[in-house]
Amino acid sequence: MDIKVGGASGYDVRFLSSDATWDGINRSGVVITDSNLHSIYKDCFSTESLVVIEAGESSKSSEVYLSVVDQVLSLGLKRNGVVWAVGGGVVGDLAGFVAATVHRGVEFVQVPTSLLAMVDSSVGGKVGIDLRHGKNLLGAFHNPKEVRLSTDFLNTLPPEHFTNGMAEVIKYSWIWDVALLDRLKAERLTLESSDLREVVARCVSIKRDVVEADFGEKSGIRAILNFGHTVGHALETLDGYTELLHGEAIAMGMVAEAAIAYRAGISQIDPLEVAEVFDLYGLPVRPKGQVDLNLLVDLMMGDKKNIGDGLSLSLVTVPGECKLCHGVEPDMVQSVLADLWT
Numbered sequence: 394m395d396i397k398v399g400g401a402s403g404y405d406v407r408f409l410s411s412d413a414t415w416d417g418i419n420r421s422g423v424v425i426t427d428s429n430l431h432s433i434y435k436d437c438f439s440t441e442s443l444v445v446i447e448a449g450e451s452s453k454s455s456e457v458y459l460s461v462v463d464q465v466l467s468l469g470l471k472r473n474g475v476v477w478a479v480g481g482g483v484v485g486d487l488a489g490f491v492a493a494t495v496h497r498g499v500e501f502v503q504v505p506t507s508l509l510a511m512v513d514s515s516v517g518g519k520v521g522i523d524l525r526h527g528k529n530l531l532g533a534f535h536n537p538k539e540v541r542l543s544t545d546f547l548n549t550l551p552p553e554h555f556t557n558g559m560a561e562v563i564k565y566s567w568i569w570d571v572a573l574l575d576r577l578k579a580e581r582l583t584l585e586s587s588d589l590r591e592v593v594a595r596c597v598s599i600k601r602d603v604v605e606a607d608f609g610e611k612s613g614i615r616a617i618l619n620f621g622h623t624v625g626h627a628l629e630t631l632d633g634y635t636e637l638l639h640g641e642a643i644a645m646g647m648v649a650e651a652a653i654a655y656r657a658g659i660s661q662i663d664p665l666e667v668a669e670v671f672d673l674y675g676l677p678v679r680p681k682g683q684v685d686l687n688l689l690v691d692l693m694m695g696d697k698k699n700i701g702d703g704l705s706l707s708l709v710t711v712p713g714e715c716k717l718c719h720g721v722e723p724d725m726v727q728s729v730l731a732d733l734w735t
């Protein structure tokens with residue numbers, strides 16, 4: 394069930410067995426992975442042409458980026474070489490940015506191993522690293538030559554990271570696909586679900602459809618992928634990227650943004666209905682402790698989607714549809730969050 398992204402000159406997301414995924418990886422170019430994957434799959438990696446970064450978001454830094462560039466050049470990566478990114482979203486974003494910039498761009502292949510990377514970060518061509526000014530601030534659009542996707546990798550993924558990825562799966566259902574929403578509500582999707590691959594493939598094709606409609610983020614369509622992310626990113630920044638996983642932050646963000654849409658009269662969806670789905674998957678629907686709402690709304694005011702006065706938020710209007718709304722009153726947002734979280 395391959396999924397083509399970007400038309401004739403685009404690339405395929407190929408659904409493979411784990412054996413087929415490894416085929417040829419160690420024979421050409423340079424493989425980049427993280428320390429966790431390296432220790433679990435050490436027999437699959439060759440010892441040559443391999444770069445191993447520390448697992449975790451802190452590796453998406455300028456220091457690690459320059460060190461990886463140095464290592465791939467020392468390993469002899471040429472202009473016609475290939476970078477293989479074997480890992481979650483951190484490896485994919487960093488390795489993809491290395492591939493986008495070394496020799497002014499070499500080919501790369503994404504081999505996503507986390508649920509989040511399979512359904513989201515490996516498709517769409519956004520690559521980059523974090524700076525002290527914020528997340529993903531240095532980056533590029535650089536499409537992979539191919540995405541090799543094997544859901545077998547999920548068997549070794551820690552359960553909290555499976556749950557983390559489920560937040561993005563649930564997001565797709567609210568913004569685009571009511572049938573998927575009904576499926577996710579009817580029975581908890583788990584590693585054992587017979588339709589796991591089908592659900593992953595559905596998410597990949599939704600991401601493909603959205604990205605193809607607005608590759609360079611010009612028309613605002615791609616912004617619908619940010620449902621829950623304006624509040625979610627602000628919560629992550631307040632947390633300092635220490636405790637909260639991205640999926641947890643955006644789950645709380647989606648409930649909050651559903652409540653904002655309801656108060657603004659943009660949607661009739663009861664935010665409790667949104668919260669129930671996240672509850673089913675063990676995702677948080679409100680922050681654990683007290684949140685400084687002045688600071689949170691200030692952080693939201695710095696979001697790059699904002700145009701003109703007020704906030705720009707991607708809000709679900711009816712289940713399965715989402716639109717970017719401009720000029721949302723910050724005071725109203727603060728009052729909604731105060732009612733929801735206190």
Ligand SMILES: NC(=O)c1ccc[n+]([C@@H]2O[C@H](COP(=O)([O-])OP(=O)(O)OC[C@H]3O[C@@H](n4cnc5c(N)ncnc54)[C@H](O)[C@@H]3O)[C@@H](O)[C@H]2O)c1
Pocket residue numbers: 427428429430433448449450453480481482483484486506507508509510513514515516517518519520528529546547548549550551554557639
């Ligand atoms: N480029 C994009 O469009 C895009 C979209 C969404 C998120 N992202 C980025 O993705 C990153 C988050 O991705 P993530 O959640 O995959 O985080 P991650 O890459 O840190 O992976 C999560 C953890 O799971 C481990 N892991 C991954 N696959 C495994 C496996 N099969 N078996 C055992 N352990 C495994 C990793 O070592 C890590 O400890 C963030 O940096 C975010 O900014 C990018």
